[in-house]
Amino acid sequence: MLPNIDYRDLPRAAQRLMARNQNDEAVTLPRRSFLKLAGAGGLALGAFPHLVMAQAAGQTASALKPTEQPSAFVQIAANGEVTVTINRLEFGQGVQTALPMILAEELDADWSLVRSRHGSNDGAYIDPKFGIHITGGSNSIKNSFTQYRELGARARAMLLGAAAARWKVDVATLRTQSGTVLGPDGRKLGYGELAEAAMALPVPEKVTLKDPKDFRIIGRPTPRLDARAKSSGQQNFGIDVRLPGQLTAVVARPPVFGARLASVDDAAARAINGVKAVLRVPLDGGAEGVAIVADGYWQATQGREVLKLQWDTSAVEKVDSDKQLAQYRELAARPGPRKFDADMAPLGTAPRQLEAEFVFPYLAHAAMEPLNCTVQLSEGRAEVWTGSQCPGLDGAAVARVLGLKPEQVAVHVQMAGGGFGRRFAASSDFVVEACEIAKAARAAGLNAPVRTLWSREDDMRGGYYRPMHLHRARIGFDERGKVLAWDHVIVGQSITTGTVFAGFQIKDGIDATATEGMRDPYPLPMRLTVHHPKLNVPVLWWRSVGSTHTAFVMETLIDEIARSTKQDPVVYRMDLFGDKHPRHRAALQMAVDKSGYGKTQLPAGRAFGVAVHESFQTVVAYVVEASVVNGRPMLHRVTAGVHCNLAVNPRTVEAQLQGAAIMGLSTCLPGSAITLKDGVVEQGNFGEYSVARITDIPAFDVHIVPSAEAPTGMGEPGLPPLAPAFANAIAQLTGKPLRQLPFNIKSKS
Template sequence: MRAEWFKGAAEAAAVNVSSRRGFLKAGAAATGGLVLGFVLPGGSRLARAADAKPVVYAPNAFVRVAPDNTVTVIVNRLEFGQGVHTALPMVIADELDADWAQVRSELAPAADVYKDPVFGMQITGGSGTIAHSFTQYREVGARARAMLVAAAAQQWQVDPSQCRTEKGVVIGPGGRKATYGSLADAAAKMPVPETVVLKDQKAFRYVGKPMARLDARAKSTGRQQFGLDVKPAGTKVAVVAHPPVFGAKVAKFDAAKAKAIRGVVDVLEIPVDRGGRGIAVIADGYWPAKQGRDALAIEWDTSAVEKVDSAKQMAQFIALAKTPGAVARQADTSKLAGAAKKISAVYEFPYLAHAPMEPINCTVDLKDDSCTLWVGSQYQTGDQAAAAATAGLKPEQVTLHTVMAGGGFGRRAVPSSDFVVEAVNIAKAWKAAGHQGPVKMIWSREDDIKGGYYRPSHVHRADIGLDAQGNIVAWDHAIVGQSIMAGTPFEAFMVKNGVDGTMIEGMGEPYAIPLNLTAHTAKANVPVLWWRSVGSTHTAFVMETLIDEAAHAAGQDPVAYRKKLIDPKHARHHAALDLAVAKSGYGKARLPKGHVHGVAVHESFNTVIAYVVEASMKDGAPKLHKVTAGVHCNLAVNPLTIEAQIQGAALMGLGTTLPGAAITLKDGVVEQQNFGDYVVPRMNEMPQIDVHIVPSQDAPTGMGEPGLPPLAPAFANAVFKLTGKRLRKLPFDLASA
């Protein structure tokens, strides 16, 4: 399934794109120079069916060449640690023949021109940034270069074919030279070429090379501005007392003690997500706002909402998994009863919080006829529309400034735009109470862990039959969990035959197995959302531990068994697995005493990751020492970014195995609140990670999410070798294995 849900999302969005490629050029307003942007014809079926004239957007610019020779690339995504603030500028700079020392980058505001050319909306997700915008940004760079060359040729009265470019300079006959900055104004007046010839990849100067990040110095020196740092003049800070149970109301409250705290300006009741009500405390700064919230006396009405209990829910899911669900994939399971060997397993997965290092925040300046937002948004198109609807304005009256964010993992792309809507509702109440000026809503870590959106809880039930030779002859499988698409604009496209496509992605392939797959969609009063790598967070664990178990039951080497089962058409799986095996020394290297290897391979978002891990038991607990990664993401735009993505994703995957890495509910209340009781991996748990990339010249695929899913199963497979126990739960629970 991979990223198909976004394609459905594109159809659900109000896409306003051209049916053919159009371009706009304009002179830079204040500094002069060349501003070049363009509109691609959108990848959705709706966009392809359109037959409208090219739409001109403002400021619709992707690259800005200034008189001082700096080249600023406008990044149409959110940068929140994944490296697109560097990778996309690399792509334009290569085709533009820019001097990398002069390249800068900025995050784009919400605007139609910045919509993902495949999704048809401005969004950062589905590991789609490089995969979808690689050609888009190459063409922008090539057209800008052609316009600069045309300007120089006109100035010198020569044919453009007599000119060439190199590191921000146009070079003409007789060695004449002109910098891009000196040509920028004239280039802005040149016609935009309808077609351009892109570079041969062999001529790339930057793409494919390890390039240091443009934002590295600012972040490492503390100068980088994040959403929490935004503070327009006169800004007040708001914190919200959310209901303890999702969707609960305020029965009554007393704000007297809160208002008595120095710095508290007002206390206002507001609507919050899922039909609930909350109390916003607005103050001169975060600390008085928090103190004011702590001083509130609130009685909550939870009578009308379901109160989920995790233990009871898991028991219900397990019972439901024993019955057939809606059919997702059919296969003959008649050979199961007479199989020579059988594997029966039930897997349990808890809710998970996103827990980014920078908690949720959004600054809003609401006026009678306009609304300005500063927010680290993964979903600018939806958030802008939701803000407009909440404020009673048109989308064009809402200016959304995309600001750098400190992590997200999906939490900043919510179909309901929950935290953006909440921030605008605070601004509305603030304005209605007679106040004016911007209000910055800040969630604490506790607010987000106790009241955010979660990766759904799931149960898998598998019954597998093998013949005497170890071949899988039947596999009957059921999955139970909440749908992340139900109730969203994407439901019509992503829920088929009652099955949420994100729930089953990663099941079956690349293995040639007779898999009969059904799914049950459960309902619960717990908000759920995609979480880094979406369905593969649980399906990869199930598939790769069961394939490993089948290999051992067959008496065969787990790597050889996988390679035998992987369909030959999945050559990238073979290549990634072979690379990881070769670089790790699997089956050949002599490991330290008590150390073993574990293996897993999985594809998500069109990228294949194979891990060979080295692990041991230390003080009765599994210890991960080393991870060797084989990565097949086609063309590696920035190998340093890919290495960092694998390191971060593998560590996050390790986090899912640690005791305490679970969100649980009792009487409808989330029991965890911070990193003291919601476990994340610490520095001393970071293994050595060696990243190896399969060489390829094919169009790049995604890297933000694929590094996470295979880590936990590879580790679990190593633990089996160490203990003889098959782990059926995340986080790991050796006691129940």
């Protein structure tokens, strides 16, 4: 609990968070007193997450897990306004709307009165499948679809029970509609009028869910709840947190990962007006840095600029991109662990041979909002405000750093301006760093909340990249395009080593994330060898993980085989699918039909390109139109066929596909690479690291294959097939396959 302050001085988002923190204290009241207080305040059903424990005490609810009880997820005000707490981080993917849509559907809520808010590191907000707090792997809707349906249905059942008790009628005679309980005699009660009484009822264990044909919210294109705030500049993000007396910190980081300080001259920094402290602090990976704590970001950065630092890099590896590529090529020629091990004897006698090497660079996450974390320390308690993809993991890390128990740490999840995986590192690096600074500041006599901000350069040079990869393929096939043997090698760092996922992702020395997307859905006799070198470059998952490189390799090689045997790339793929991959067929056929592929005559200098790929159980097929203008590849139109089963919010699906495709397009553009020279990252801002600009963006047509099956992931699957579809179109025009990202159409392939 924070000291007494005037919350009106804070931004709206912080006011809501502070109010929520105050509400948590009400849990200490006796249950009867609490219900009376909650009703008077207009906070009834599910006013506070900690009521999960109180509800669980009831006989009926005893078998329910915290993730299954409405009290942590649904708040209904006296005016009928419904606030749904989401158990994920909203950082652009649309879950702040889609999850409330799912719950509101079964609740029969009036959608115009539905609001949304973030959860915390409270145990109720774990992923119900994985058992940890996590936003990642395109699992938010997929894993919480049934959970949020049941939460809504349970809350609705409790409201019906409260109405039946008030009217003294059989609950079976009642029905709900748009936030109202309706009686057989024309009587009606709004949810806000019933919420307090409903809260006092046991939570039903089992509920009947709607037939999908009766959905009135799920499946309808719905504007996002955060659209107005974001489009008008009113949305607060983690970087916008402001607390009374708050100080701001920036960090001088070593030029080489893991380096330590040899000497510090901070006299000039301490002399700058507004600088409160200059602190030597430990950083991620055994490194050291110097934190400047000041009244604001400007003063802190001015202090950092005048520091005189000497770094000791003698004990750390200095990775060099050119040397690294040579090392990877040498590794690719060695024997190694095998994922698949088909017979390669037919390679020697195959009528046709194809050899290819692919190179993929390190990639930065480059989210619009750089990393940030605000920490408030008090006696025996810590509060953290940040956009976290894993608040449970981060909360545990905070507890370790500060010597607290996990229950003494509150992580207030904030809206984040992108992340793409960077806000979930096993080391909780940027959160731990912020806590180390707050702890050091407190030890220096600064008893104030400290917000640690990363600059764009800090963010881009601060590590945790999509790994660099090298692929080599030797393929033997016949005149009809039948693959007889496919010998393949992948070289790249493992991203799950040392993480909570290593136990089930790494088998026989192979990180499964590096090979996802290889071979399937094509029935290929493949031998796949994998090498995971260890280098002094921190790596992490990046939107669509292994599929960022495997989809490019598979889809460009499949296309090349089709072209070399004079087969239509679509027909060739359909033949390979056979009858075993109906979702792939449906997605590809949708894209083909809607694009005019095979029927439309394109303008001179343009060509179609095709690719299809499954990731996170969703299949995305692209048919693109591209050209080469003055030596530069240009993407003009993208037609997508998407099979994600039931689309909870088709607008979100469309937006996610467009965003992912644009991110995939960025990987094709010159300059989209992180490189190192003598251990130093060479790129620091968007002047040196390319992302797609508005002038690069093509026209989009997104088409969703109809389905009533439970949703699959949609945050990432739109990215992998874009680059290969684009590359295949360029290869049609130039006659030369592309073997690297970003594109280099002048290279000899």
